[in-house]
Amino acid sequence: MKTTIAKVSQHEGEEVTIGAWLANKRSSGKIAFLQLRDGTGYMQAVVAKNEVDEDIFKLAKNMNQESSMYITGTIVEDKRSPLGYEMHVKTISLIHDSLDYPITPKEHGTEFLMNHRHLWLRSKKQHAIMKIRNEIIRATYEFFNNHDFVKIDSPILTGASAEDTTELFHTQYFEQEAYLSQTGQLYLEAAAMAFGKVFSFGPTFRAEKSKTRRHLIEFWMIEPEMAFTTHEESLEIQEQYVTYIVESVLKNCRLELNALERDTSKLEKIKAPFPRITYDDAIKLLKEKGFTDIQWGDDFGAPHETAIAESFEKPVFIINYPAKIKAFYMKPVPERPEVVLCADLIAPEGYGEIIGGSERIDDYDLMKQRYEEHHLTGPAYEWYLEIRKYGSVPHSGFGLGLERTVAWLSGVDHVRETIPFPRLLNRLYP
Structure with missing residues (x-):
């Protein structure tokens, strides 16, 4: 048999x-x-x-x-x-009979192992990480299917940027300028107006010249978008989703977690609801922790996120960032328009931001104003504005970075081990 x-x-x-x-x-x-x-x-x-x-x-x-x-x-x-x-x-x-296999049981350097990634995937640790990645993907589809979301595939080639064009890969699309997608969000907002609740899962690209352990050039995102949904309701869905995938990995990947010597007691504490801290209070907390140079209006880097996360055992939401450091489509807080209805979810143990989300602007006039402020013109953006013109409703969404989430749940130091064939600043091989 x-x-x-x-x-x-x-x-x-x-x-x-x-x-x-x-x-x-x-x-x-x-x-x-x-x-x-x-x-x-x-x-x-x-x-x-x-x-x-x-x-x-x-x-x-x-x-x-x-x-x-x-x-x-x-x-x-x-x-x-x-x-x-x-x-x-x-x-x-x-x-x-395999002769002279290059990756022997002895220690090898990272560069050597990355050059032999096609073989390194066979090792027990790498196998365990990929199985955990697979379980997160499986549980993701299960969660959103169980909550009546429709899977929508957004394009990888796009004529519009959702955020900063300096971090996009430019390409020539016949006679037009095009980009490799940095998010499927804009298209998912349109789909949410057709199906109510949708999500996408696919590769995204950032031409960010970063070499940190949290960054990849090509990575995968899970991006839900929901019509008739407030920011507060979106935060609750994010808590439920993250709790669900953590529980699924604990249940179905025990052998893999043991192979990685992961401290599962820390993961067993991950239950909704998650703590929340405003951007204002986060600035105060950072100053108390010795980051005396941080000022209101500054964005947070990895050291800041780690310092904030150290105060909590669970993932923590940082909410209501200044509008000037966030994307053009985020809805202002009604009583305080200089900040927006958004949140970053920071994972514990120094793994940084794993989710970014917000309530989107649903008012046509305000979005048109944002267009003018950000110099968004032409047909590449006109269709996105029309979402607010025909039957606009309150809607919210978020994006979870798969590789950072895999790193967190696996307990590995660098995201390069959380994707089968990583694309890094100086690596396009194998």
Whole structure:
């Protein structure tokens, strides 16, 4: 019977065959221990000299790292194993003998590993991170489907910028100027007026020349947009969504979290509601923490976000930023138009902003004024203004950065490990 490592618990006491690669091995005299991986998980296979043919035992002892095989044996319980099971081998059919695999069990430098990312993905830690990423994606679709959102795919090539054009990749679209998308938000607002509640999930691009551990050039965003929804209601949905994906990872990725030695007690505290702090109070808090140069109207950098997050065990919303440092489409606070109805959600443990959101301007005249202030002209923006002209309603939305969220839940230091093939300032390979 053919099966996978992830399903061996269903076959205790049975003889099965698994297609696998050799991740590592060790042997002592008359027994060989093979560490197998098959893409679904990792498992130990035990080859006893007195239980297999001589050529099989010789093969087991001499096989090279990352050799591929079909391996057949009996599944037995092993409480010492993270998986809880191991295989007692009967026979091995070698598919390909891998020679001189470059990523050995010894330590390698980051640059070397990044140059071999196509192979580094096979390692146990990287495998665990990608499985957690996959679980976040799966739980995301489940959450929004359960809450009656419609999935809408926004274009990657766009003629309009949602924010600062200096951070966009410019390209020639036949005879027109175009950009690689930095967000699907503008298109999702239009879709929300057709379907009520929508979300997108796709790649976004920022030509930001940053080398920090939180930045990628190409990253993935989950972006919900909701008609007839206030900023306050949006914050509640954000809390529910983040709580849901954290609970899903804790439930379905225990082996992966253990492989990463993640302190799950910190994640178990992540329950809605989340604390909130105004931008005004955040400035005061930062001054108390020694950031004496920070002034009202300044944007927050990574050190500021980390310092604020240290005061809370859960993610914290920083709300009502100054309008001048936020995007043109954010709705002003009615009693205080110099600040806007927005929030950044800052993850604990120094992982920074994972969500940015706001209530959008729904008044046609105010949006037209914003257009004039930001010099937004031409057909690339006219359609967005028309959303306010025909049946405008209060609406809100937000965007969650997938890679920063994966880094936080996985407990890894750098976002370059949270995407299969990262695009960094000086890296377009592999």
